[in-house]
Amino acid sequence: MASIPCMVKHLRTYALFFQSLFILPLAQAQVDQWDWTPKESLTTEQRAQLSRYCQGSYISNWKATDTKGTDLAADLIVRDENGVIHLQGEAEIIQPQSTLSADDIEGIPDDYYLATGNVTLRSENQLIRSSTGYIANSGDAPTVFKDAKFLSHQSGARGEAKSLSRNQDGVVFIEEGFFTTCEPNEESWKLYGSSIKLDPKNGFGTAKHVQIRIAGLTVFYFPWLRFPIDNSRQTGLLFPSFSYSGSDGISFSAPFYWNIAPNYDATITPQFIQKKGQGIDLEFRHLSPYGETVYEQSTFSDNDEGEQTLLKLKSTQKFNQYFSAGFLLEDNPTKDKYPEANSTSIGEKDHYERSAYFSFNNGNFLNKVTYLTYQTPDDKINQPFEWLPRIDSSYRLATSFLDYKVDAQYTDFYAPEEKDFDGQRIVLNQDVKFDLKNNWGSLTPGVLAQYRDYDLHNYATDSDSSTSISHITSYVDSSLLFERNFLNNQTVWRQTLEPRLSYLNSPFESQNQIPDFDASEPTMTYSQAFSHTRFNGNDRIGDTEQVTLGLESRLYDENNNEKWAFKAGQIFYLEDRYVGIDGRTDKNTAIDNSKRSDLLTSANYNGNRYSLTGNLNYNLDDSEVNLAQLVASLEPVDDIKINLSYLYSINNTDPDDDAKQASIGTIFPINQNWSMFTQYTYDFLREDGTKEIAGVGYENCCIKVSMSYQHWLNDNNEFDRGVFLQFILRSLSSAGRANSKANNIADSYWNQGKVGY
Template structure:
């Protein structure tokens, strides 16, 4: 029986509306007439039907989860057209009593016996999301007899579309959803806020351009939220302009057919439901949607029992990953996988056909986060470039086994370099990456990284192995172990690195995350921490891979330190440090005190009384340094057993003044520091872990001018300093300046070994520091040592960093020390246009007239691909100034992977790594 959309008329009505009495005639069997149902609609709500005389033919109760024919939320007056009223039938209070008339219409009787025509205004709650487009319902005389089997079809529809995608027939303004977001999603949301929703050229594909875009990617995918969120309950809602049902056979829906259920949406121009086979066939402008996915096509079929849906002549959009493509057929399986036949895949915007992967068969698996293509061809600008019999690629950040994209490079010494990494996703808590790397001038290098994570911590094992390097004529190897762990009061760390020879990194480099300094770390430590104290057991050694002397090894070291605060009318802080260390080193080719090894036991208790207020502070502190050394290979004339006991007393004080200076708050911070250290003969004590601290503003307020525990300075001094800061209304610092100088009352005789001079100056040079942040993206900093007589700079460190955006970074630094160093370094990442970006790093050693590093990179990027080229010249070994040059090339297909190793050459540019991690720039 055909019917027009009306408030809360359920699809069940199309089935339970029995054959009209007039079609059967008076001579029709009484049992058949008695089988007719009585249907009522209370106040415009859903039809309720029963059979008063025949309990055995009562239809099942109308399922509240049955699909409803629904449209917009609008209240309407329902005026049933009464063509015949059977007043002999009992009436239900507050309800309409209706049955099919002989003319094909509905005969309805209201509560008022003398009211042949009545109107009822449906309640808003009852007709939410529905609207009547006609006030008349007509019955079709073609229906011969009622066939009662609606529950099976209704339940099947509800079950099948619980996992079916959503689509809409009406153009709606996209609304950005706000779920719990990852960092990547937050970046996408920021782009969506810039989208021009009035530009609807690609709105059918959910693509909108970015207003005033100054980046390579000019648009973003936005889901129309109303198509998904309109129906959040478990009930299936069906909406159509009209419907025709053959009871027990086919139900035909025409005009703007929409099916919704729990975030799933399916739309077409027309649909046909087979109640026997549970197949739903939809034709014309198919839109099939679920969160993050849009499928479109000309025809669709879905099985009401299995939920499998097939769309023909289709295209698809995966929003968060910015994927799109086309297919001869798209099959959405019950487990959420999407299988495509004769399909394409790309991350390019709808207006860009730069690259795509075409394949005979493509499966996108959101459960595992990757796609699988068979007989796939990579096409660039419509030209086939690579053929892959089998190809796997990521569609999100989840892990899976497979080849990663290869990298390529070339240098004078190594020749052509080709690396093809393979990733093994072994288990959720461990994985492995094997990278065979071929150097045409050297041979095959195998690099491997194994990673493991558990509830205590994480660890990684990195290895590299090359048999018989053709250039070096020897085997080359690398081992790296990295571990960090924490549980309860315990924590641990391991950082172990070893290589076969000093030239390993110069010759082969490494794609592994390992230490590459001149002194390779070999550290293992465990720490036990409590509220007021902690203990650390450490073993620390090095492998030195240049010509400098190897540092002392701590094999082992036990350190315990703690601090306790007591309120004795004034806060009193008691603290202590104990340290027991065995020092060792390779003494071959060493002479004098540099050959000395041995054990040091150190105890350092202290007491301080910090007195702090809003306008200033005063902190007196007394500490005592007690050390005992047991030495080997001691120099002639010195004892093997040395004891040292030295007291240190200091008073640190300062004031804080504030005033308004225009829009800023200015502070004036005078500071006075007094220090007295007992003079103690420390001749014969090796410098195990000790060096002289750099001269700086803060260094003049230190209790000891040496780092480490082997030397205690014999200072009797007062340091006077003054600082001033400028603060914005939000509390951020706009600028700060500081100047300090120390005044000495005695000579300083304690020096590092090998320095026999005595410092007799009564005043130190001036230490100055300046910080200036004109705004949050620009920062200047400088610290300098000024001659106390003419204020000429003796040592200066100057830095500028300008970061207006994640893809715009400028760094400049300058280091100067009279007769020691004169170095400048500059690097920047800067867009030349929305597509082109320049990357530069340049180091110049003016003291030695050489260029340690010169790198120029150029990148072209758009929404779906990038290409990078970098030229590099660098000094491999500082001792002989040997130079090498290389050219790097890298192709990146966004959403697919990278070919080449251009990124490795650019890693040392400040800001490059942050730019790569944020990706969408």
């Protein structure tokens, strides 16, 4: 074997350059199985990297050499009188970073090299094969591979081109070819192009007569396409989405991305609904050194209602580790009309927010100023209080024994309708507790001091008033912790048992003169039973003297993963409660005289094939269930998934919150690639099904397709139906449309198992 140090010094440059071709949507054609290794022949580590639908992988056995310079090998090596070196018969040129082989190779050092017959160029994770290859090292002549086939082992991208060339400026030209990431003999999709030009200096490529074919059928055609070939963003069309429903007919949208500058861009999305009208959505993004600002607008021209528009402007800026600021402006200029088609993040609401804030935060000391107003498009809906402004400040000091937290807040509430009342409120909450604990238990006594001061204006009487309230709450939380180990299938598991006891004393204070700006009553659960306040918000200080008993038990497997958690608790009231959410308080008239709460229970299980979450509130006095929740996910055998849920919530403060419904959703395979999914939801109070879904899905290593029929109860309490199609091409893009108006089992199927997408 001879060694000629400068023989083909440019081969490595070409091999590395062509590497960029394999991660882009180019144009190529035909399947080959170079370096293809079936799954059963892969190592355990290689198989672990495959998605469940992939049947093998491209494995390159080429290795870089430690040889310096260039080595030549052939049956015959001859240099003629013109200085042309001829390698005849199994010719090979080996460099540290690449290898060129062919039946015959000839060339003049630093000028050109021509390879003919079974040409192969290999480098790290890259492969090019062709009938002929001309590599130019000088002059204006381009480097050209004829009838080229190329492969990227790492990405799995492969294809074919009639001609693959590169000029001296680094611009690549590809003629008549395709590109795909599908496995051999599984060509679900291909991207074809008649002519492609790639300009690495400018970072983009252009293609003519581009087709995307699925199962041999052309589903998209672009006369001309411009696309990025590096990480820089490029202006161009994005993939459209489409759907069909009984009430809308055909729906179609085609987003256009506009890369205006490195730090700002826009997405413009025309919308069309056959039976409703047409519209356009806009998203404009700006990136500053401190944060992001986004403007969104959705406008739709409805055949019946006319123009429907929503606007949103949001900015979040962080100036340094301490200071941040932001604002949010939402608007519905077409009063109480909402776009039928909308791809933005703003949707139909009762109230649209306009707010701004400035914040200082150094960890345990937080200060924030917020200005908040609303737009309420529907005149029949009461407008919420506005903050003009709100100032929050909090500080926390925590040691191993002492935990002290103080929260201060000032709010200037304004009632936009100027009826009833509004005013200013000052809040001061101080919570101090002592943490006494060790490995087997804890004892935490504490005091919560609350102060409220109000300056109020009554619009009905056009009068002003002031009132205030001070309150001290004391509490003691305690727990014990018992543990034991036991054998479960020859492995050591651990069980904990934790009894809890909490005492809370919150004396009665009359609050007849205290308004309600933001008070609410929480849902009673096991966790809420150990809270030190009866109400959410700052306008109600609930009175109670109570003892809460709880018992928790957990099971941990041999790897210390929590498998089971059981909780049960109950509140025992020592005094009646006289403070209600409406503020009318009378020491002689109790609003709640029950001696104990419901029995509050909770259970959770996390297994390899099953998971379960359940909550049950049982009234021991009336022997009835007030709350029952169950969510279960089951996978009894591989690939079969069953989702179950049940909700029973009765005797709520607001009857509109009562619910009694059940749902079952399933995903099960038909064969290796096909799956079917269904869902049915029944409302026992309506005595009717509110959601019915049936669909099929197909997935292999390079494509995923889902089609479903859905019949559901929409937000207007009316039934709607539609057919939804989605598909995604690995390493290319996705298309189709999901049902954005209802969460369902179709979303679960679409989002599961998307390894490599």
